Amino acid sequence: MTSDVGLRERKKRATRTALSRAAWSLMVERGIDAVTAESVAATVDVSPRTFRNYFSSREEAILDAMVQRAGALVEALRARPADEPVWDSLAHVLPDAIMNVLGEREADVAALVRASADRPALLAQQVTAFARVERRVAEVIAERTGADLDRDLAPHLLAAVPAAALRAVATMWADGATGATLPDLVRASIAQLRDGLPLGRAAPVT
Amino acid sequence: MTSDVGLRERKKRATRTALSRAAWSLMVERGIDAVTAESVAATVDVSPRTFRNYFSSREEAILDAMVQRAGALVEALRARPADEPVWDSLAHVLPDAIMNVLGEREADVAALVRASADRPALLAQQVTAFARVERRVAEVIAERTGADLDRDLAPHLLAAVPAAALRAVATMWADGATGATLPDLVRASIAQLRDGLPLGRAAPVT
DNA sequence: CCACGACTTTTCCGACTTGGAAACTTTGCC
DNA sequence: GGCAAAGTTTCCAAGTCGGAAAAGTCGTGG
Helix, strand or coil: CCCCCCHHHHHHHHHHHHHHHHHHHHHHHHCHHHCCHHHHHHHHCCCHHHHHHHCCCHHHHHHHHHHHHHHHHHHHHHHCCCCCCHHHHHHHHHHHHHHHHHCCCHHHHHHHHHHHHCCHHHHHHHHHHHHHHHHHHHHHHHHHHCCCCCCECHHHHHHHHHHHHHHHHHHHHHHCCCCCCHHHHHHHHHHHHHCCCCCCCCCECC | CCCCCCHHHHHHHHHHHHHHHHHHHHHHHHCHHHCCHHHHHHHHCCCHHHHHHHCCCHHHHHHHHHHHHHHHHHHHHHHCCCCCCHHHHHHHHHHHHHHHHHCCCHHHHHHHHHHHHCCHHHHHHHHHHHHHHHHHHHHHHHHHHCCCCCCECHHHHHHHHHHHHHHHHHHHHHHCCCCCCHHHHHHHHHHHHHCCCCCCCCCECC
């Protein structure tokens, strides 16, 4: 996996991930305002200019690691049996994925949600990152169902809707005390979506 | 409606909407890069600093008018009969709403989608604006179904999912040639959502 | 092993953006 | 008219961004 790459390439990757991890840690531990080109560069011991060579903004740095992890989600989805109904595949993959993607620990997720709330640029970066993942999910679904991405609505909806649900769940979980764990909420939301959403009375979660 | 407000207030609102409309027009006609504090201020004939007094970013200015219009959507939803199933209300309101909210003419919607594609900040502003609308929609739904916004997932999902669908539909419509009109696509997407989304093969739109 | 080319990092710096402070203008009201 | 409140403008300092070239590091062929 890390074969056939020389010292130079390894160093480059090392600094990149070091910068991203440092940016993430700074956000979690000292808040989004503590994340600057200067501070991040300082903790990794490179010049601020080097930081900007790798990332065009603090937000990009913070989310870089997350984007990498999101790739795993797409792969997990692709790895599901080809004849499995799409909703089953999603139900299988998403509950675990949310933790892997948004952050290892729940505190991380909360920090991210909070930081995104008062830093539009971070939200922007997140949205575009998610949009890219969504696109790839739509492609996987289209492949599997034989749909045409340019003409059929379904794959787009099947990608966009769970993404929206994840966002809604994460937000609700972050600022309310629902008592439930994040993966459980994700499971519940997927179940509701699969059934066409409650039409009359709302179904409680716990 | 515009009663009991003095000259001062009217002028303030006038410049605000003038700035927003100017920003929007500049985006549609000359692209997002032509929208700067300077250019917008110039077309309205105020100082750039005044522009920044009203809006903290070009993106905020561009979308301000849209946010106002989105209020109408919420009101339309609230005006539906209280005992009508939520999906029916949404199906009733959304197809017309998308044009009113995203832009009067289809070219405007296309311009917005295109601009959002290569200007993350605009997408972000859109998302946060939508999030606020979404929140209000969720409140209306919660009122109507007797759900608790802090504990129940359903109202959040019922607000977030159609929003995501609108976004998906607008994107697809903007960069593909689907042949269908935007409101028709919205209707189709709502129908699919209501039925729990196609599980196996994807349903074509036309 | 060393020397040269390719690539990365750093320093320096000018262009641009942001928002505070104070002067100036307009509006509301007596 | 004249004074207070609110809005607008000018001026400017601090911060951010990215280009250009010097300095340092790595890969490779002699």
